[in-house]
Amino acid sequence: MYIRYASGILGTVAVLAVIGVFAAWAGHAEPYFHAELIFPLQEQHTHSSTIAECPNGDFIACWFQGSGERRSMDVQLFGARLRKGASAWSAPFPMADTPNFPDCNPVLFVDRHGELWLFWIAVPAERWEDSLLRFRRSRDYEGDGPPKWHWQDLMLFDPGDRFVRATEEGLAEVAMRYPDPEPRMKWFLMRAAPRILKDAKNLSVRQRGWMTRCRPEVLPSGRILLPLYSDGFLFGLMAISDDDGASWRPSAPIVGAALNQPSLARKKDGTLVAYMREENDILRRILRSESGDDGETWSVAVPTDFPNPNASVEALTLRDGRWVLACNDTERGRDSLALAMSDDEGETWKWTRHLEREKGGSFHYPFMIQAADGRIHVTYTHQPAGNVGKSIKHVALAPEWICAGDTP
Numbered sequence: 001m002y003i004r005y006a007s008g009i010l011g012t013v014a015v016l017a018v019i020g021v022f023a024a025w026a027g028h029a030e031p032y033f034h035a036e037l038i039f040p041l042q043e044q045h046t047h048s049s050t051i052a053e054c055p056n057g058d059f060i061a062c063w064f065q066g067s068g069e070r071r072s073m074d075v076q077l078f079g080a081r082l083r084k085g086a087s088a089w090s091a092p093f094p095m096a097d098t099p100n101f102p103d104c105n106p107v108l109f110v111d112r113h114g115e116l117w118l119f120w121i122a123v124p125a126e127r128w129e130d131s132l133l134r135f136r137r138s139r140d141y142e143g144d145g146p147p148k149w150h151w152q153d154l155m156l157f158d159p160g161d162r163f164v165r166a167t168e169e170g171l172a173e174v175a176m177r178y179p180d181p182e183p184r185m186k187w188f189l190m191r192a193a194p195r196i197l198k199d200a201k202n203l204s205v206r207q208r209g210w211m212t213r214c215r216p217e218v219l220p221s222g223r224i225l226l227p228l229y230s231d232g233f234l235f236g237l238m239a240i241s242d243d244d245g246a247s248w249r250p251s252a253p254i255v256g257a258a259l260n261q262p263s264l265a266r267k268k269d270g271t272l273v274a275y276m277r278e279e280n281d282i283l284r285r286i287l288r289s290e291s292g293d294d295g296e297t298w299s300v301a302v303p304t305d306f307p308n309p310n311a312s313v314e315a316l317t318l319r320d321g322r323w324v325l326a327c328n329d330t331e332r333g334r335d336s337l338a339l340a341m342s343d344d345e346g347e348t349w350k351w352t353r354h355l356e357r358e359k360g361g362s363f364h365y366p367f368m369i370q371a372a373d374g375r376i377h378v379t380y381t382h383q384p385a386g387n388v389g390k391s392i393k394h395v396a397l398a399p400e401w402i403c404a405g406d407t408p
Contacts, residue, residue, distance in 0.1 A: 030401070030404065031397070031398040031399075031400040031401040031403075031404055032375065032396070032397060032398040032401065033395070033396075033397045033398070033401045034395070034396050034397070035355075035393060035394065035395040035396075036087075036088070036089075036393070036394055037382065037391040037392070037393055037394075038061055038080050038089045038092075038379070038391060038392045038393070038394055039080065039089065039091075039092055039391055039392070040389075040391065041384070041388055041389030041390060041391050042389050042390065042391065043389055043390075044065050044066060044067065044390070045065065045066060045067065045068055045069065045072075045075075045390065046063055046064075046065045046381065046390040046391060046392060047063065047064055047065075047069070047104075047365060047381050047390075048063060048064055048104060048105050048106065048213065048365050048381070049061060049062065049063040049106075049365065049367055049379040049380065049381065049392040050062050050063070050106050050107050050108045050215075050367045050379065051108065051367055051369060051377055051378075051379045051394070052108035052109060052110050052116065052369065053110065053369060053371050053372060053377070054110065054116075054141065054142050055110070055114050055142070056084065056142050057084035057085075057372070058081055058082060058083050058084050058142060059081070059082040059371075059377065059394075060079055060080070060081050060082075060108060060116075060141065060147075061079060061080050061081075061082070061089070061108075061379055061392065061394065062077055062078065062079040062095050062106040062108055062118065063077070063078060063079075063106065063379075063381075063392050064076065064077050064078075064102075064103060064104045064105065064106060064120075065077075065078050065092075066102065068102075069102060069104060069123075070102050070104065070123045070126050070127065070128055071102070071126045072102055073100050073101065073102060074102075075102035075103055075104060076094065076095075076096065076097035076098075076102075076103050077094070077095040077096040077097070077103050077106050077118075077120060078092045078093065078094060078095055079092065079093055079094075079095040079146060080092050080093070081144070082394070089394070090144070093145050093146045094146060095118060095146055095147075096118065096120060096134075096136065098122040098134070101122045101123060101124060102122070102123045102126075103120055103121070103122055103123075104120065104121050104123060104131075104211075105120055105121050105211055105212045105213050106118060106119070106120040106212070107119040107120065107212045107213070107214070107215065107216070107226075107367075109215070109216045109226075111218075111224070111244060111245065112218065112222065112244070113244065114139075115137055115138065115139055116137065116138045116139075116141045116147055117135060117136070117137055117245065118135060118136045118137075118138075118147075118149075119133070119134070119135045119155075119212045119216075119226065120134055120135075120212060121133055121134065121211045121212060122134055127209075128209065128211065128231040128232070129205075129208070129209040129230070129231055129232035130208055130209055131208070131209050131210070131211050132154055132208070133154065133155040133156075133210055133211065133212065133228070133239075134152070134153070134154055134155070135152070135153060135154075135155055136149045136151065136152045137149065137150060137151040137152075137245075138150060155239060155248050156207070157207070157239070157248060157249055157250045158203065158206065158207050158250075159206050159207075159237065159250045159252075159253065160250070162252050163200055163206055163237075163250070163252065163253055164200045164201055166252045166253050166255060166297070167196065167197055167200040167233075167235075167253065167255060168197060168200075169255075170253070170255025170256070170300045171193045171196065171197060171255060173255075173300045174188075174189070174193075174255070174256065174257050174300060175189050175193070177302075178257075182282075184280060184281060184282040184283075185257060185282050185283070187280075187282075188257050188258055188280065188282060189257075192234065192258065196233050196234065196235075199232060199233065200233070205232065206233075209230050209231065209232045209233075210228040210229070210230055210237070210239075210250075211228060211229055211230065211231070212226070212227075212228060213227070213229065213260075213261040213312060213365075214227045214261060214262060214263040214264070214312075214314060214367070215227075215263065215264075215314065215316075215367060215368065215369065217264040217266065217272070217295075219266070219270075219294055219295075221242075221294070222242070222244070223240065223241070223242050223294060223295070224240070224241040224244070224245060225238045225239070225240060225251075225264065225272075225294075225295045226238065226239040226240075226241075226248070227261070227262040227263060227264060227274070228250075228262075229259075229260035229261050229262060229276075230260070231260065231279075233253070234256075234258045234259060234260060234279055234280075235253040235254055235255055235256070235259065235260075236253065236254035236259060236260060236261070236262035236274065236276060236289075236298075237250050237251050237252065237253045237254060237298075238250070238251040238262075238295045239251075240295060240296075251291075251295050251296055251297065251298070252296065252297040252298060253298070254274055254276070254289045254298040254301055255298075255300050255301065256276070256287050256289065256300060256301025256302075257278075257282050257283070257287075257301070258278060258279040258280045258282055259276040259277065259278055259279065259287045259301050260276060260277055260279055261276060261277045261312045261313070262274035262275070262276045262289070263275050263276070263313055263314045263315040264315060265315040265316070265317045265323045265345075265346065266317050267345045268321060268345070270292075270294070271290055271291070271292055272290065272291040272292075272294070272295055273288060273289070273290055273315070273345075273346055274288065274289045274290075274291070274298065274301075274315075275287070275288055275304070275313050275315045275325060276288070276289070276301060276313070277308060277310065277311060277312050277313055278303075278308050278310060279310060280310070281309075281310055283303050284307055284308055284309065284310075284331040284332075285303035285304055285305070285306060285307060285308055286303070286304045286306040286307075286308045286313055286327060287301040287302065287303055287304065287308075288301060288302055288303075288304050288346075289301040289302075306325070306327060306329065306340075307329055307330055307331045308327065308328070308331070309328050309330050309331055309332050309333055309334060311327070311328040311334050311364050311365075312364065312365045312366070313325065313326065313327040313328075313366075314326045314327075314366045314367055314368045314378075316368040316369070316370060316376070318370055318376075318399060319370060319374070320399075321343075321345075322341055322342065322343050322399065323341065323342040323345060323346055324339055324340070324341050324342075324368065324376060324399070324402065325339070325340045325341075325342075325349065326338070326339050326355075326366035326368055326378060326380075327340070327366075328363075328364055329352070329354075333362075334362045334363060334364040335356070335357065335358055335359055335360060335361045335362060335363065335385075336354060336356065336357045336363075337354065337355045337356040337357075337363040337364065337366065337380060338352050338353065338354045338355065339352070339353055339354075339355060339376075339378075339402050340352045340402075341399065341402045341403060351402050351403045351405065352402070352405070352406075353401065353402045353403075353404065353405055353406055354406055355378065355380070355395060356382075358384060358385055359385065360385030360386070361383060361384050361385045362381065362383040363380060363381065363382055363383070363393075364380060364381050365380055365381045366378050366379070366380040367379050367380070371396075374398070374399070375396050375397060375398055375399075376396070376397050376398075376399060377394065377395070377396050378394070378395045378396075378397075379392055379393065379394050379395075380392070380393055380395075381393075
């Protein structure tokens with residue numbers, strides 16, 4: 001009896017020792033990270049990607065591709081599928097093509113009923129300012145090849161009189177902030193702002209040119225906010241739907257000194273925060289605006305401490321409350337792409353880790369989602385140094401990968 005008891009003790013000790021060694025190893029293991037190109041590097045211009053998780057666990061990505069952007073009539077949308085558990089994406093397939101017009105800036109979104117939406121723009125007259133906002137819907141999109149679309153339409157709206165009022169008040173506030181402006185800010189206040197205010201009062205101008213880029217946000221009420229921006233006004237606003245996308249209306253604009261492409265994070269108290277690219281190299285900083293009324297109205301945008309080289313940014317609220325910001329963390333060039341994480345709703349950003357850093361390369365236009373398993377999925381334009389071609393890169397990572405920081 002004594003011998004059996006003693007051997008039991010020793011056996012338990014041995015098992016505990018093994019568990020301890022494994023725990024120590026696991027504690028120092030690199031958090032999950034996996035990256036691959038969706039398709040091989042190729043010569044055509046490939047840009048502005050998006051990704052969505054399907055209900056069956058697959059992922060579908062989309063991007064625009066062709067010989068250029070707004071002046072190239074061959075530009076259309078392509079997609080690819082990553083089956084659950086697979087290590088390689090499918091061959092690309094067509095997603096949308098408006099004949100004789102460039103198609104750009106796709107955004108994929110799966111709504112709370114499991115329906116897949118594709119938002120994008122068709123560009124008439126080779127001008128971003130004339131872009132037409134389009135969307136498609138699918139209930140059958142988990143098979144091979146492109147989704148089977150059952151509905152397609154234009155999204156049209158007039159920002160209305162409050163757009164004019166918000167433009168007047170916002171531009172006045174921007175001018176007060178910079179009584180002795182630097183040359184680029186002076187250009188905005190003296191040249192751009194009067195033209196913007198004039199256009200805001202023009203019904204035919206303010207009704208067009210609103211473009212997609214960043215991920216929609218679904219509020220607890222079910223309200224959908226689709227971030228939009230205008231290269232003509234250098235403003236952002238939200239397309240709002242309170243009926244699961246049956247109808248859409250505009251929010252008041254996000255006014256600031258030459259901003260676009262807002263991306264949203266949400267605080268626990270319901271406050272929405274928009275992070276935005278800065279156009280025209282005025283301050284070379286990411287801009288920030290807030291809404292306390294579920295996206296109806298927005299504060300005038302102010303610069304953050306984050307540098308920005310006139311490049312798109314993407315914010316993401318994780319289910320545990322942490323925030324992630326994907327951005328090119330430089331004042332010039334897009335050869336450095338970083339993920340920053342905050343555990344205090346954007347007050348501080350304690351962790352930063354780079355997805356790409358290669359002098360002469362171009363890695364930009366990130367799009368982020370959090371999958372059902374908690375991992376973060378990022379897609380972005382990938383163009384290595386040396387002009388060897390372009391692709392869309394997909395990265396999947398555990399949030400803790402960001403916290404581990406860059407390796408020396």
